[in-house]
Amino acid sequence: MRITCEIWKGTDEADGGFVTYEFETDPGNMVLDALETIYHEFDPTLSYRYACGIARCGECAMMVNGVPYLACEKKVEPFMRIEPLRRLPLIKDTVIDRRKVFDHIQDLLPEARDVEEIAQSLQKIDEKTAKEKIENSIRLTNCYECMICQAMCPRYREDGEDFPGPLGLLILMQMRENPAQRTFSKEWETMLSASCLSCGKCMRYCPAEKKPLRLALDLLERAPGTAVRYTCGGYGDARIQEVADYV
Amino acid sequence: MNIPHTQHAFDIVILGGGAAGALAAIQAKQLGASAAFVTKESALVGGATIMAGGGTCTTMSSEDSGETYYNDILKSGQWINDRRLVRLVADNATQALYNLENCNFLLDRNDLKFNGPSSMRTFHQGEGHSYPRAYLDRREALGFCHGLSKMIMRHEIPRFTETIAVKLLKDDAGKICGVVCYSLIDGTYLIFKCKAVILATGGLGALYEETTNSNVLSGTGYALAYEAGTELQDMEMVQFMPLTLPYPRLRRGKIIGMCSLMGPDVKLLNGKGERYMRKYDPEHGEFATRDIAARANYMEIKAGRGTKNNAIIVDNRDFAPASLKRWQDANLFRWRQCCQTYGMKAGNWEEPFEAIPSQHFFMGGVRIDGDLQTRVPGLFAVGEVSGGIHGANRLSGVAFAEVFTLGPICGRFAYEYAEKMQDVSWNEEAALQAVEELERPLSFHGEGVRPYQIKQKLQKIVSGKLGPVRNGAELDEAIAALESLRRDTLPQMTVFDGDRRYNRERLDALEIPLMIETAMMIARSAACRTESRGSHYREDYPEKDPAWVKNVVIRKDGNGAMAVDIAAVREEE
Numbered sequence: 149m150r151i152t153c154e155i156w157k158g159t160d161e162a163d164g165g166f167v168t169y170e171f172e173t174d175p176g177n178m179v180l181d182a183l184e185t186i187y188h189e190f191d192p193t194l195s196y197r198y199a200c201g202i203a204r205c206g207e208c209a210m211m212v213n214g215v216p217y218l219a220c221e222k223k224v225e226p227f228m229r230i231e232p233l234r235r236l237p238l239i240k241d242t243v244i245d246r247r248k249v250f251d252h253i254q255d256l257l258p259e260a261r262d263v264e265e266i267a268q269s270l271q272k273i274d275e276k277t278a279k280e281k282i283e284n285s286i287r288l289t290n291c292y293e294c295m296i297c298q299a300m301c302p303r304y305r306e307d308g309e310d311f312p313g314p315l316g317l318l319i320l321m322q323m324r325e326n327p328a329q330r331t332f333s334k335e336w337e338t339m340l341s342a343s344c345l346s347c348g349k350c351m352r353y354c355p356a357e358k359k360p361l362r363l364a365l366d367l368l369e370r371a372p373g374t375a376v377r378y379t380c381g382g383y384g385d386a387r388i389q390e391v392a393d394y395v
Numbered sequence: 396m397n398i399p400h401t402q403h404a405f406d407i408v409i410l411g412g413g414a415a416g417a418l419a420a421i422q423a424k425q426l427g428a429s430a431a432f433v434t435k436e437s438a439l440v441g442g443a444t445i446m447a448g449g450g451t452c453t454t455m456s457s458e459d460s461g462e463t464y465y466n467d468i469l470k471s472g473q474w475i476n477d478r479r480l481v482r483l484v485a486d487n488a489t490q491a492l493y494n495l496e497n498c499n500f501l502l503d504r505n506d507l508k509f510n511g512p513s514s515m516r517t518f519h520q521g522e523g524h525s526y527p528r529a530y531l532d533r534r535e536a537l538g539f540c541h542g543l544s545k546m547i548m549r550h551e552i553p554r555f556t557e558t559i560a561v562k563l564l565k566d567d568a569g570k571i572c573g574v575v576c577y578s579l580i581d582g583t584y585l586i587f588k589c590k591a592v593i594l595a596t597g598g599l600g601a602l603y604e605e606t607t608n609s610n611v612l613s614g615t616g617y618a619l620a621y622e623a624g625t626e627l628q629d630m631e632m633v634q635f636m637p638l639t640l641p642y643p644r645l646r647r648g649k650i651i652g653m654c655s656l657m658g659p660d661v662k663l664l665n666g667k668g669e670r671y672m673r674k675y676d677p678e679h680g681e682f683a684t685r686d687i688a689a690r691a692n693y694m695e696i697k698a699g700r701g702t703k704n705n706a707i708i709v710d711n712r713d714f715a716p717a718s719l720k721r722w723q724d725a726n727l728f729r730w731r732q733c734c735q736t737y738g739m740k741a742g743n744w745e746e747p748f749e750a751i752p753s754q755h756f757f758m759g760g761v762r763i764d765g766d767l768q769t770r771v772p773g774l775f776a777v778g779e780v781s782g783g784i785h786g787a788n789r790l791s792g793v794a795f796a797e798v799f800t801l802g803p804i805c806g807r808f809a810y811e812y813a814e815k816m817q818d819v820s821w822n823e824e825a826a827l828q829a830v831e832e833l834e835r836p837l838s839f840h841g842e843g844v845r846p847y848q849i850k851q852k853l854q855k856i857v858s859g860k861l862g863p864v865r866n867g868a869e870l871d872e873a874i875a876a877l878e879s880l881r882r883d884t885l886p887q888m889t890v891f892d893g894d895r896r897y898n899r900e901r902l903d904a905l906e907i908p909l910m911i912e913t914a915m916m917i918a919r920s921a922a923c924r925t926e927s928r929g930s931h932y933r934e935d936y937p938e939k940d941p942a943w944v945k946n947v948v949i950r951k952d953g954n955g956a957m958a959v960d961i962a963a964v965r966e967e968e
Contacts, residue, residue: 176643192891199609202732257499266497326500
C-alpha cells in the first residue's frame with residue numbers, strides 16, 4: 149500500500165512545518181512502523197518516542213488526522229497528517245514534554261502512611277465496601293498515563309497551575325478509592341471537580357482497555373457537593389461543541 | 396569546554412527506572428539521603444517492569460516455606476546461584492509484596508481483612524514451583540509501575556527522565572565518585588558528583604532481534620560496570636521465553652504466557668502436527684521450565700519442523716471452560732493481544748495458533764556481595780543487571796520477588812555506605828575530559844554507517860549465534876564478528892544531524908560501543924562454559940558436567956583486555 153505521511157517537524161511556528169513522505173508499506177502496519185521506516189530510510193532527523201510497542205507504556209501517543217492515538221495501536225491509512233499532542237509543551241517533531249504534567253501531579257499527592265496504620269484502617273472496612281473499593285481501585289489504576297486525556301481536555305492549560313487536568317482527576321479518584329491511603333483534602337476535590345467542564349472528551353479518546361477515566365468521572369459525579377454534571381455516557385457532540393466555543 | 400553540560404551533586408544516584416531502581420530510590424530517600432532518579436524512559440517507572448506479566452512468587456501458602464522456595468530456586472538455577480542472595484529473596488518475598496501496598500495502590504485482592512493466598516484474587520502455581528506461589532494482577536504490572544512512580548513523586552526525588560548513564564567515574568582510590576549521563580531531551584551531558592551509584596539498568600533485550608523487553612533495555616549497564624572495573628558473572632545465561640507472538644512486526648517477540656497459565660490441556664505441536672515436548676522433558680512435557688521449553692521450541696523450528704512462518708503451534712482446543720475464564724481474567728492484556736493477532740477464534744482457543752521463543756531475561760550480570768555492593772566501592776547493583784540469584788535459569792515470578800525484596804535493601808545499604816563517606820575526592824577535570832571523549836564520535840557527520848545499521852548488524856550476530864542453542868565454532872565466529880564490528884565498523888559510525896534536541900541517532904551512537912561490549916561478554920562467557928546447564932545449551936557439550944558447578948567470572952584486566960575466570964559458587968556464610 150502506498151501511503152502519504154505529513155509529519156510535523158520542528159518545535160514552533162518559527163522553525164517548524166509539515167514535511168511529506170510517500171512510500172510503500174504493508175497495510176497491516178501501525179503508524180509506529182511507518183515512523184520507523186521514515187527514520188531508517190528517509191529522514192534520520194525524525195524524532196519520535198516509544199518504548200514498548202504493545203500499548204502499555206503510553207509514550208507514543210500522537211495526533212493522526214486530528215484524532216489522538218497510540219502510534220503502536222493505530223493502523224496506517226493512505227493519507228495521514230501526524231502531529232504531536234496538543235496543549236503540552238513540545239520538544240521536537242512528535243515528541244511532547246511530559247515532565248511538567250508529573251510536576252503538577254506531585255503537588256496533589258498526600259503524604260505516605262506507614263504499614264501499621266494501613267493495616268489498622270483496612271480492618272475497619274466491611275466486606276461489601278471492600279469489594280467495591282478493590283474493583284474500583286483496580287479499574288482506576290489501569291491507566292497508561294499516555295497524556296491523551298490531558299491533551300484533549302479543553303480546560304487544561306500548559307502551565308497546569310489551577311487545574312492538573314483529567315490525569316490529576318484520575319489520580320485523585322485513585323487515592324479516594326484506595327482504602328490504604330490518607331484521603332485527599334476536600335478542597336482539592338471541590339476545586340478539581342469545579343474546574344472540570346464535564347464534557348467527557350478525556351474519556352472519549354482514552355486508549356486504556358478499562359476506561360479508568362469513565363469510572364473516575366462517574367464517581368466524581370456521585371460524590372456529594374461536586375459540580376461535575378457529567379451523566380454516564382451522556383456526553384454529546386453538542387456539549388463538546390459548546391465547550392469548544394468556550395475555549 | 397563548549398559541549399553543553401550541567402553539574403549536579405547528590406549522595407546517591409540511581410540509574411534505571413524499573414521497580415528495582417524506584418524502590419531503592421524511595422528507601423534511600425526515606426532514610427535521609429539525597430537521591431537522584433535517572434531513567435531512560437519518559438514514563439517514570441517503566442523498564443522491564445512495565446512489560447512483565449505481574450506474577451510475583453511468595454511463600455504465602457501455609458504449607459510453603461522459605462526453605463522450599465529457596466530449594467526450588469536453586470534447583471531451577473542448577474546450583475550455580477549465589478546462596479546468600481537466594482536466601483534473602485526466599486525469606487523476605489512475601490513481606491516485600493505486602494509492603495508495596497504502601498505505594499498508592501492496592502494489590503489485586505478478594506478482601507482487605509486478611510493476608511494470604513485466599514485473599515489474593517489469583518494465586519497460581521507456575522512451572523518449577525513446588526506450591527502455588529504466584530500472585531497475579533489483572534493490571535499486570537501497570538499497578539506496580541504507576542504506584543511506584545507516585546511514590547517517587549511523593550518523596551520529591553529529583554527525576555531525570557529520558558537520560559542514560561554513559562560513564563561511571565572513580566577517584567584515585569578506585570571508589571565511585573560520580574557518573575556522566577546524557578539527556579536525550581536536550582542532548583546535553585549531566586555530570587553527577589555522588590558518593591554511591593545504584594546500578595539498576597535492567598537487561599539486554601535490544602541485543603536480540605526478538606525480545607519480550609521494551610526497546611529501552613539495551614544492556615549498557617553491564618558494560619558500564621565492566622568498564623568501571625568490577626566483575627560480572629555467568630554472562631552466558633540468557634533466558635528465552637517459550638511462547639511469544641510471531642507477528643505483526645511491532646509485537647514480534649512479545650509474551651503470550653507460560654503453558655501452566657493456559658490450563659492442563661494445552662499441547663505444543665510442531666509444523667507436522669506432532670507433540671514433541673515429552674522428547675525434551677519426559678517428566679513434565681508442556682509444563683517444563685522455561686529453559687527446556689524455549690530450547691525445545693527453538694530446536695523444532697531450527698530442525699525445519701516448524702510451520703511455514705517458522706513457528707510452533709499452540710493447540711488448546713480441548714480446554715476446560717474454567718481454564719479459559721481464568722486465562723481471560725488473570726491475563727486480560729495477553730488475551731486481548733492474542734485476539735488482535737490471531738483473531739477471536741484462536742484468541743479463545745477454538746483454533747490453534749503459532750508462537751516462537753524469544754529472549755526474555757538475563758540471569759547473569761554484575762557480581763555483588765551480600766550487601767549488594769560490587770568490587771568497586773560505592774557501586775551497588777540490583778535487579779536484572781545484577782547476577783547470581785537465578786543461576787542458570789530463572790523460575791517464573793521470581794524476578795518481581797527479587798526486585799521487590801532487594802530494591803529497598805539495596806537502597807538501605809547504599810545509604811549506609813554514603814552516610815559513612817565524608818566527601819568524595821572530586822576531579823572535575825577528569826569528568827569534563829570524559830564528556831569530551833564521549834562526544835567525539837558524535838561530531839562526525841560525514842559519509843558512513845548510521846547507528847541503527849550497526850545496531851541491526853549487532854542484533855543479527857547475537858540472535859544468530861548466541862541464541863538458545865550454541866556451539867564452539869559459532870561462538871568463535873560471534874567473537875570474531877563482534878571484534879570486527881568494534882574495530883572496523885564502529886570508526887565509520889556517523890551521526891547525520893547535529894541537532895541536539897531528541898536526536899535518536901546520538902543516543903544510539905552513545906550506546907552502541909557499550910552494547911557491543913556486553914555482547915562480547917556473553918560470547919566469551921558462553922565459549923568458556925564447556926557444558927550444558929539451564930539456559931546455556933552447547934550442541935558440542937550437550938551434557939551437564941558436575942565439575943561445572945562454578946561461576947564464569949569476567950573482568951577487565953590490568954592491560955584493558957577481557958579476562959575470563961572460573962570461580963567457586965558462593966555459599967551462605
